Amino acid sequence: MKFTFYKYQGTGNDFVMIDNRQKNFPKNDTKLVAFLCDRRFGIGADGLILLENHDKYDFRMVYYNSDGNESSMCGNGGRCLVAFAKHLNVVDKKAEFEAIDGYHFATIDTEGIVSLQMIDVDKVDVENTYTFLNTxxxxxxxFVENVRNVNVKEKGASIRYSDLYGKQGSNVNFVSPLENDKFAVRTYERGVEDETLSCGTGVTAVAIALFENKKVFQNEVAMQVEGGELKVKFEEDNGTYKNVFLIGPAKFVFKGEIEIASY
Known part of the structure; x- marks a missing residue:
């Protein structure tokens, strides 16, 4: 097998991108996806994303975690896929696409900043020691005093595999305040089973959780992740968060060709 691939990253969250409009990629080959994402034996990435044709929108997004399994929505991956679609001349300044969680709209400017509309959120569970929501x-x-002092992989894994979330598990985010209404976020991602430099759906969830817990009162939140800075904007309407946008850079890293004999 031989594939042309593109590598993209959004604030350090990196992805192997493959144009699958001709349906050449073996989508059910979990071991192949895991191999391509492997940082020692393959290309190396937090996930793999296929761009496919869609009969109504500009394209379809198919996302796999680095363990090889198709997964739930990836915000940074969605932003990077918009940049990839622009590179392929599938879109120009605006994009409409379908992902596993439904319809998404995005814009991309000349500097490569992608603003991606996320799904509405109508349920936020605020507990004594944590907040949970689905973005x-x-x-x-x-919320912690200083994220620098948290062993994200160890504590994140203990929560992800706890009885609280059962077999499905959950991504886990730790948040602490910085100056000027900015927040530091570190995330343990299921499927990667480690801390990543950035998580788009994670910072989106954090922004809403900050507002829900009355730690911020503005509807635009800047967040520092390990790989850079992201912003989240939203509108709150009677407990429902609408027009939620994840905003940040999406950058092309390199293009290559890989021929695979065995894996």
């Missing part, structure tokens, strides 16, 4: 992927959020 296309499930997210557990804990």
């Amino acid at each position: 296309g992927s499930p997210h557990h959020i804990e």
